Amino acid sequence: MGRWTWFHRLASPPSCYQTAQTLKPWFWVPAVVLLCFGLGNGLYFAPKDYQQGDAYRIIYIHAPCAWLSLLAFSTMAIASAIGLIWRLKLAHALTSALAPLGAAFTLVCLVTGSLWGRPMWGAYWAWDARLTSELILLFLYVGYMVLRASFDDVDRADRTSAVLAVVGFVNVPIIHFSVNWWNSLHQGSTVIRADGPAMPAAMLIPLLACFVGFTCLMAYLACVRLRAEILVRERRPSWLLTVDEHHE
Amino acid sequence: MGEVMRRECRLAARKPSQWLQPLVFFSLVVTLFPLSLSPTPDLLKTLAPGVLWVAALLSSTLSLERLFANDFEEGVLEQWVLSPHPLWVLIACKIAVHWFFSGVTLMLLAPLAAMSLAIPSSAVGVVMGSLALGTLCLSLLGAIGAALTLSARRSSSLLSLITLPMALPILIFGARAMDLASQGQDTAGALWLLGSLCVLSVSLALPAVTAAVRIAME
Numbered sequence: 001m002g003r004w005t006w007f008h009r010l011a012s013p014p015s016c017y018q019t020a021q022t023l024k025p026w027f028w029v030p031a032v033v034l035l036c037f038g039l040g041n042g043l044y045f046a047p048k049d050y051q052q053g054d055a056y057r058i059i060y061i062h063a064p065c066a067w068l069s070l071l072a073f074s075t076m077a078i079a080s081a082i083g084l085i086w087r088l089k090l091a092h093a094l095t096s097a098l099a100p101l102g103a104a105f106t107l108v109c110l111v112t113g114s115l116w117g118r119p120m121w122g123a124y125w126a127w128d129a130r131l132t133s134e135l136i137l138l139f140l141y142v143g144y145m146v147l148r149a150s151f152d153d154v155d156r157a158d159r160t161s162a163v164l165a166v167v168g169f170v171n172v173p174i175i176h177f178s179v180n181w182w183n184s185l186h187q188g189s190t191v192i193r194a195d196g197p198a199m200p201a202a203m204l205i206p207l208l209a210c211f212v213g214f215t216c217l218m219a220y221l222a223c224v225r226l227r228a229e230i231l232v233r234e235r236r237p238s239w240l241l242t243v244d245e246h247h248e
Numbered sequence: 249m250g251e252v253m254r255r256e257c258r259l260a261a262r263k264p265s266q267w268l269q270p271l272v273f274f275s276l277v278v279t280l281f282p283l284s285l286s287p288t289p290d291l292l293k294t295l296a297p298g299v300l301w302v303a304a305l306l307s308s309t310l311s312l313e314r315l316f317a318n319d320f321e322e323g324v325l326e327q328w329v330l331s332p333h334p335l336w337v338l339i340a341c342k343i344a345v346h347w348f349f350s351g352v353t354l355m356l357l358a359p360l361a362a363m364s365l366a367i368p369s370s371a372v373g374v375v376m377g378s379l380a381l382g383t384l385c386l387s388l389l390g391a392i393g394a395a396l397t398l399s400a401r402r403s404s405s406l407l408s409l410i411t412l413p414m415a416l417p418i419l420i421f422g423a424r425a426m427d428l429a430s431q432g433q434d435t436a437g438a439l440w441l442l443g444s445l446c447v448l449s450v451s452l453a454l455p456a457v458t459a460a461v462r463i464a465m466e
Binding site: 168 | 392396397399400401402406409410412413414416417420421424441445448452456459460463464466
């Protein structure tokens, strides 16, 4: 039993509220440092690509956003499953805190991708497999948020949208596979390959810094939104008073 | 189980407009394309798979809106939740009957639509087969959407917003099977993939619909 006390403590709104507060600096400090280093290096100092020139530099924003769009959805699905199985309200709070963040990163990924596509492929949009599955992912996020917003009762909204998050998550690989089968134009993977990354270190290190930096940024934003979400859900004055005593 | 099936069939037989409307809608949408593009057989033949599938997808979301709504409002679903029979079996019966009245009828209507879009008659078998498999998937996936939106506000547009992205693979494989068939090529691959999607959606949809109905009941 003793091993799980941390879990029970984390599952209570006041301590989660405070844990999120203590975690915040652990995320925003690395995010600022890594993004300054990664974006600064990537956008100005990294060597030009021999084929794509300067245009490739958008990868420093595009690729981390694509990764985060999937990371956020997976986290949402896992949190939803936890919330459904153990009836943990905080897991649902985390899911609803993450949804707009994931949607935003998906949108940034699509916009940067189409800006890159204009000089490279000659069109802002191509019906390529990865683009299409990313677009469908955006629709899944939107569907999730709209479904959530169409319930008055928080508990029912939580659990209904959690079912959708889990079902959508199971569908993402199926959609990706089917779209891939349909048409693919996107360049192959550069970083994760069997024969090692096809990128010089001067380009790769800032990119990795951007990946970690953007992930920390999302974690920080998730903490902020989770705190706000908990505040909205626990609008009981007595609870707020106890929080104020411990904190701030 | 048999009783539930019989009840569903009787309900559908007494209210034919519920399952006839989507069929009329399907034929209308199919009619719109030759009128808005051009009636040349070559063009129609290339567009036909896409047209048939988009029309089938839209008409299925139309028929799914009321799948659980009436039973929910009249308290039948509540009785089902309370009854000693497992809920998923009852729901599976309901979906099966719905598929019979939406999917199988659509499949019987499809040859006419396909002929009118200049699909060669040798491909009609694949058109019917792919539509039968595809509408089964659509009924199952749509049931998830219908169950999730049961107690939601503004549920009509919400249903298509939730269901359509997930129905994308069905659209892709179904249209590809028809396309290959109308070019006289081997369609086994696409049909197998469609069949495996069916199996997947059975295993995915039944637990999800059951969970969603229980949540809506609480």
